[in-house]
Amino acid sequence: MPLVYSVADLPNDFSAVKVQFGGKGMDLFGGMTGMFMGMMGSFGGGGGEQDPEQAAAMKFFTYMEISWTKGETARIGTNDFLVTYKFDFDMSMMMGEGPPDLSKMPLRLHLVKLDAIEALVPRPDLKKSDLLGLASFPAVNSRAKQSSGLSSAKQLALGMILYTSDYDDVFPWPQSTSKVQEVIEPYLKNDRVWETGNPESSRFLFNMNLGGVSYADIESPAETPMFFESKPWPDGRRIVAFADGSAKLVPADDWLNVEEGLKLKFKRTAKQPLPPR
Numbered sequence: 001m002p003l004v005y006s007v008a009d010l011p012n013d014f015s016a017v018k019v020q021f022g023g024k025g026m027d028l029f030g031g032m033t034g035m036f037m038g039m040m041g042s043f044g045g046g047g048g049e050q051d052p053e054q055a056a057a058m059k060f061f062t063y064m065e066i067s068w069t070k071g072e073t074a075r076i077g078t079n080d081f082l083v084t085y086k087f088d089f090d091m092s093m094m095m096g097e098g099p100p101d102l103s104k105m106p107l108r109l110h111l112v113k114l115d116a117i118e119a120l121v122p123r124p125d126l127k128k129s130d131l132l133g134l135a136s137f138p139a140v141n142s143r144a145k146q147s148s149g150l151s152s153a154k155q156l157a158l159g160m161i162l163y164t165s166d167y168d169d170v171f172p173w174p175q176s177t178s179k180v181q182e183v184i185e186p187y188l189k190n191d192r193v194w195e196t197g198n199p200e201s202s203r204f205l206f207n208m209n210l211g212g213v214s215y216a217d218i219e220s221p222a223e224t225p226m227f228f229e230s231k232p233w234p235d236g237r238r239i240v241a242f243a244d245g246s247a248k249l250v251p252a253d254d255w256l257n258v259e260e261g262l263k264l265k266f267k268r269t270a271k272q273p274l275p276p277r
Contacts, residue, residue: 005085007132016127066086153239207262210266221244227241
């Protein structure tokens, strides 16, 4: 019998069951599930029964305590064991943005003493195909939103570059980000690019110190922030678009460098600021 199966290689004749132990056994993971659900803050949950992240973590724990078996037994010495496969739980799983991708986790051999089993509860609602379709729940959702936010930041940066190409390579000199929205609107696909997707109600702001500045006077465009998020994501990162048109997620430790870049003063080429919106 294999020691490990990948989800993809798990034989189709294996079924999901919940092993209930009698007095001679103990379901350690099942007994700890309640405690872990109380630690939902580690996954960003705690928003009630309908909270999507909490529901995702509930689903994660459901799969973690399920055994996969086709009913085979094995005798070792004088003891008979039910051959099952389970996901191994590790406390490091609690340290990420969300539960890991179960479809990529190994199912390891777990031999369960037959005389310790009180009951096997079939779970026909849980199937191998469901595991293959699973993603890492809130973590994937968060990464998808961050990817969308990065795309928006790049579009903002491109829109600004297109604007400056029509105005002698000089940035607009606005008095607010809302004025920037107005002047570069013709260079953007739509207004939704101003949406960061950040659950912390963040928004993109323009680096006002670039107002009225010529590109030629920026020594390090790739290190000079152009647009940035007003608030960090739950993981501490922020989306920043730079004067060279690039954009990236900046970790909390590197945000101090971005803040220093936002303080840089440049020579203004424009004669006067744009009128208020």
